Amino acid sequence: MLIDPKVTKLSIFNGGGGIVEREIKLSLSQGTNEFEIANVPASFDPNSADIKLEYVSPTDKDLITLQQTIVSLPDVNTSQQIIDREKSAATNIITYSIDFTRELRERVSEICEASSYRTYADMKGTFNFIINSKINGEVIVKILYFIADLRIKWETTLQVNINNDGKSAEIEAYLVVDNQTGFSYEDVELGFAIFELPRDTFETTGAEFAYAQNIPMEQQAFSELSKQKRTQRMRNLML
Amino acid sequence: MKANIPTRNKIKLNWFKSKANLDIERNIKIQYDASSVTYNKHNWEVSVKYVLVKEGDPKEIPVNSPMTLYKGGLPFLFLSTAGIIGNKIISEELIDDDIKIDDDIVQVIEGEEKVTYEDASDPKQHIEVRTRFDKISRRITIENKLDNEIDLVLDFKQTKDITFVKATPEPSTIEEPDYKFEIKIPSEEKSRITLELQAKIVKRVTKIKPEFINIPKVKPELIKKEGQ
Numbered sequence: 165m166l167i168d169p170k171v172t173k174l175s176i177f178n179g180g181g182g183i184v185e186r187e188i189k190l191s192l193s194q195g196t197n198e199f200e201i202a203n204v205p206a207s208f209d210p211n212s213a214d215i216k217l218e219y220v221s222p223t224d225k226d227l228i229t230l231q232q233t234i235v236s237l238p239d240v241n242t243s244q245q246i247i248d249r250e251k252s253a254a255t256n257i258i259t260y261s262i263d264f265t266r267e268l269r270e271r272v273s274e275i276c277e278a279s280s281y282r283t284y285a286d287m288k289g290t291f292n293f294i295i296n297s298k299i300n301g302e303v304i305v306k307i308l309y310f311i312a313d314l315r316i317k318w319e320t321t322l323q324v325n326i327n328n329d330g331k332s333a334e335i336e337a338y339l340v341v342d343n344q345t346g347f348s349y350e351d352v353e354l355g356f357a358i359f360e361l362p363r364d365t366f367e368t369t370g371a372e373f374a375y376a377q378n379i380p381m382e383q384q385a386f387s388e389l390s391k392q393k394r395t396q397r398m399r400n401l402m403l
Numbered sequence: 404m405k406a407n408i409p410t411r412n413k414i415k416l417n418w419f420k421s422k423a424n425l426d427i428e429r430n431i432k433i434q435y436d437a438s439s440v441t442y443n444k445h446n447w448e449v450s451v452k453y454v455l456v457k458e459g460d461p462k463e464i465p466v467n468s469p470m471t472l473y474k475g476g477l478p479f480l481f482l483s484t485a486g487i488i489g490n491k492i493i494s495e496e497l498i499d500d501d502i503k504i505d506d507d508i509v510q511v512i513e514g515e516e517k518v519t520y521e522d523a524s525d526p527k528q529h530i531e532v533r534t535r536f537d538k539i540s541r542r543i544t545i546e547n548k549l550d551n552e553i554d555l556v557l558d559f560k561q562t563k564d565i566t567f568v569k570a571t572p573e574p575s576t577i578e579e580p581d582y583k584f585e586i587k588i589p590s591e592e593k594s595r596i597t598l599e600l601q602a603k604i605v606k607r608v609t610k611i612k613p614e615f616i617n618i619p620k621v622k623p624e625l626i627k628k629e630g631q
Binding site: 174178277278281316319320321322323324325326328330331332333334335336337338339340341342343344345346347348349350351352353354358 | 404405406407408409410411412413414415416417418419420421422423424425426427453455457462463464465468469470471472473474475476484492551
């Protein structure tokens with residue numbers, strides 16, 4: 165069954181990317197229940213994808229269990245071909261549109277812009293899970309995954325008003341969230357962290373991912389040896 | 404904090420408002436070597452950074468966050484943060500173009516040269532070492548082109564060849580090798596510091612030892628007569 169759990173929390177990293185937390189209450193029938201999560205971006209990290217069950221009744225713990233999760237990313241080359249075709253179609257729409265009245269023009273630009281910004285990270289990833297239930301009941305499912313997409317990030321801007329004495333000032337601080345991804349988040353609890361995803365995990369565009377795949381495995385392992393990692397601790401903002 | 408994050412959009416959220424104490428730190432770092440100490444002119448630069456000590460709880464502000472300074476409701480400086488230490492927000496260091504520094508040579512008194520010898524790698528040669536101690540006087544003029552009084556610290560750093568002798572006015576603090584002068588300059592005025600320094604000038608020349616210098620004897624019959 166295709167489900168679209170609501171994004172409850174989005175923790176954004178200042179270096180790009182973040183953690184998405186989603187939640188949904190599901191009705192289960194006795195036996196095996198298979199679910200497919202909609203709107204999971206291809207920039208999600210399959211290794212970090214996690215599912216937690218929250219039981220409506222404490223007695224359900226032994227009756228409802230998570231059997232497995234199934235995660236995968238779309239093929240890079242095929243995705244790129246689809247994106248290229250979309251972009252080409254968008255160009256044709258602009259070139260050959262006969263009717264370009266105001267309402268239509270806005271709609272056309274919206275569609276064409278969306279396709280022109282689209283990258284591999286805007287494609288959909290697969291995140292399925294199977295729950296075994298010995299009863300007909302309900303369970304709350306919490307889903308968590310990292311998104312390795314540099315196009316969503318935050319920064320602060322400070323406005324410092326210096327007083328006439330020149331010795332004191334008033335600071336006004338703002339958080340600016342820049343979301344250039346193809347995904348929207350409605351009425352979401354925001355978290356902000358000072359963190360930069362490790363460079364070798366970036367898979368925001370198909371090209372970069374393909375490049376990483378082209379390096380022979382033994383070479384990748386060798387190149388890892390020469391890199392000594394530095395500690396990088398995530399710091400959360402106190403809002 | 405809840406918000407809507409639409410696709411391909413930037414959203415701005417209020418974070419905090421706070422009062423803060425402002426400290427403007429201006430620094431001039433001066434250092435010479437045996438060659439540059441005798442230059443007729445140097446143009447040093449003043450680095451300036453803004454330190455804000457905010458009231459209330461500390462906030463984690465990432466480095467390189469944009470910061471705009473406003474005075475009288477108008478923006479006058481765009482810079483970014485360089486670091487946060489507790490409640491201290493420290494801006495990046497900039498070159499202050501409104502403070503001009505001229506460093507001119509006043510006098511050079513050459514010292515007496517002492518010649519010593521050192522062994523060279525070739526046993527037939529030796530290194531002639533000529534050492535002299537010159538007394539050098541330089542005058543540093545700092546001009547404040549701003550419309551307000553400024554405080555700055557001039558930091559003269561002694562090196563192995565250039566040592567500090569005295570200065571007018573005297574340094575405010577001495578932490579060898581640093582001699583720091585705390586200076587206050589009113590708007591559109593100049594301040595001067597005269598530095599007296601000693602420079603160790605060493606010249607090394609590799610020469611053939613005198614006992615190994617051969618003057619070749621020319622046979623008389625080989626000397627051509629004029630006209631031949």
